[in-house]
Amino acid sequence: MSATTANAAAAVLDVRSISMNFGGLRALNEVDLQVRQGEIVALIGPNGAGKTTFFNCITGIYVPTEGTVHVTPRDGRTVTVNGLKASQVTALGMSRTFQNIRLFPTMSVLENVMIGRHCRTRAGILGALLRDPKTRAEEQRIVEESYALLKSVNLHQHYKDEARNLPYGAQRRLEIARALATEPFLLCLDEPAAGMNPQETHELKELVIEIRERHELSVLLIEHDMSMVMSLSDRIYVMEYGSKIAEGTPEEVSKNPRVIKAYLGEESHA
Structure with missing residues (x-):
């Protein structure tokens, strides 16, 4: 999908300022994210950044402490997901896979x-x-x-x-x-390439592209394989310590100083 087409498409997922607290721990801090019709969007970040917690909040496993999650299924109505059970979210047309195969x-x-x-x-x-x-x-x-x-x-x-x-x-x-x-109108994939060899990862990337076209859906994925993310995604969101630190096209994100710091650490000086 081209950037122009993506910008013109309607949002099928609209997440506004969601936060998630576990006791005194703030696992998510006012995270915004949108997925437009037909897009492949990646959510990346170091381990412990809050990515799977975010997935759990938008798919009905957790109820966000703050913020709203709106989806627009194929029938065109806008539905608030907050408080719905996971089975109800699935019935709306938002389906997911898990980090650990289930x-x-x-x-x-x-x-x-x-x-x-x-x-x-x-x-x-x-x-x-x-x-x-x-x-x-x-x-x-x-x-x-x-x-x-x-x-x-x-x-x-x-x-x-x-x-x-x-x-x-x-x-x-x-x-x-x-x-x-x-x-589904939105397929959420939690680390789909985890444990795969390079050939399997390449085949998975081609499969995701084919699925998007054949089933006319959008894809939101969490993935650590940066080669796959950069070649597959229309847009990327980056998280660190429960907060969103960047968003943009693969080219924009790859040049973002905060993203480079989050993945590579501070540049050392002799």
Whole structure:
């Protein structure tokens, strides 16, 4: 996405001055962040900067101590996320992966993706018990759609395998497929390249670009691989000690003195 297009697009996520306190610890301090329609936005910073806490605040795991989180789903209405449960946020169309992989290890690869479709099913409890024709048709549709998602992340050949038997990089892709099963307008990826080798990281970058185009969604990602961040992102936000210290294009951020200091430390003088 070009800078001009990004600036003209509407915000699908609008975070205003959120703070998060844990007792006497201020983990987030008045952080602002916007993601526009169709953008890939990165959130970076040293370990302990508050990035995952920020993700937890915008996805309903934590309730921010202060500030507001607004989202604009595909139906065009603006919704305040503050106070909603994680399942409600997912149902709105904001889905995420986790820093530590959270799959159902003994379930099949296909079943893991099918679980992601739960928030989009229409069959009630009675229909599920009676297995009426409408329910059976919906179940078949979920199987077909889930298999198609596996194919899009090149895991369809493993659809019968238990999730725990997949290689690490494949488990990461499975988590992304499950997140896509919820039909998100915004996909939040928490360190998706963690533990991957350079080839897997390159393939992941290409996959994220393809997902953005195919599913017409926006992406917000936390990532420590700076090569991937700089080549993938439309815009970057930088955090340190719970506060936002910079934002801009990859070129702008890479030249920002505060960012250089946060990552490299003070320049030493003999």
